[in-house]
Amino acid sequence: MSNATNLDGAITLITGAGRGIGFGIAEVLSERGSVIAISDLDADAAGTASDAINSTGGQAAAFQGDTTSQDSMDALAAAVLQEFGHIDILVCNAGVIGAPGYQDRTEHTEADWDATFGVNVKGLVHTTNSVTPHMCERNTGRVVNIASQAGRKPRGARIALGSVQSPYTVSKAAVIQWTHLLAVELAPHNITVNAVCPGVLWTPMWETIAENQKANNPELSELTSREIFDLSINERMPMGREQTPRDIGKAVAFLASDDASEITGQALNVNGGAVMN
């Protein structure tokens, strides 16, 4: 009987894997047999995540990396190659919702545009620049970018107050377009490039979004962050439930597996049907 999404022995590098969605991806890929290089801006978070995987029978190592710096990503790729010899799967997950102080604003600032473009777009470009030449040399590889359903067309009803979320949304649309373009670019090297678009997950990022709504919407001021999150789930999700970091990890595992060898350039929503493509 054959197994699903078997990743035995594959070496995976995940950015932003110290917490949230990135850690959920690391957990699932590890359970499917992959060895995980955990990169995070926060070295302590990377270390804790790596320890958690090693203590439950997986194999992982922690790396500090700043995706906004090409030099940092070059050093990261070199360190991972030195530790594990090669990289089969790259998961570009690191992302930000906005600049510091996001919780308190209803309108976007220059700093929000810079932060989201710097991390969510250029961060992927830097990481890709550092890792894909190695994949091209081996003529094999998988790239999975974490975008967001927010990068798809809006459904017409405004979700966030004001325009504070616009830079994030635009940056995630750019991740989807980058995925399309990179897929064409790398197809001759037998490298597939796809994106996963998560829906609504209870992560540190969504806590920030909830804090923003609580601070700016008088109707929500008495609610806890989690209650605001649950309200959003009930209003927006056809299946009526939230997604988890592990749900995102399962889709990444599929796209990184041999089962998906003919899938490239696609963006897959994992969002309980909240936005459809």
Next chain:
Amino acid sequence: MPESSLGQLAGKVALVTGGARGIGLGIATVLVERGATVALCDLAQTACDKAVSDLGAAGHSVLGTVADVTSRDSMESAVANVNTTLGGIDILVANAGVWASEGYENRPEYNDADWDITHSVNVRGVVNATEAVIPYMKEHKRGKIVNIASHGGRKPRGTATGRTLGMPYSVSKAGVIQWTHLLAVELAPFNINVNAVCPGELWTSMIEGIFTNRQNLVGGGSGGSVRNEYDEFMQTTVPLGRGQTPRDIGKAVAFLASDDAAEITGQALNVNGGARMN
């Protein structure tokens, strides 16, 4: 036991329409390999018997049923047969489809019969199969429906061929994608996932007919066989430079039908080497 060491679809019962040939047979084969109990239905008895016997020779027991997706009664009988024999239906793969009406190999333009047959098989056939399984799935508050659309149902890439034969097919497949979106919303409260897979151009009897039509009408690009022309077309128009196989489509169906995709609904996934992107 970690999830990954279990058969992906162990203990599930799947029905694949048009499952005796081409893409449908590839899907049925992958699903049965992943641990599902598979029933396949097909319009043709001989094709049905051959598929059951070939899969049997490979060590897999499958149920073959003759059924016509264009008839609601026929689909209801087929589903009743599966329910009785296999004890329920967890997964429906609505795969049966047609390219055009008879004689298309020699026609450059569509005719009324092309619109009728693509609508009745590709759209209404999917609706009939779905409606036959919905009562069982709703009652049990779980189910997975995977519709086989086509990347032809996505937006065109801008290059007109000057020949309209494929339009009814493409319009019908866009209909399958939209049906997938709508049905997903309808069935979400019942914990039923509905998704579509959009194959690219696979070397099946359908594609052989399409490329025969192309060669008959405009001459072979390479002057070679129909198969050579297909290969050349794939190398020059598909980023990954190759055709997909029925098994490739089966693997995507297996994922969408598995617990790994519990939070995915209403989506259409292209399995086409990047030929069109969404």
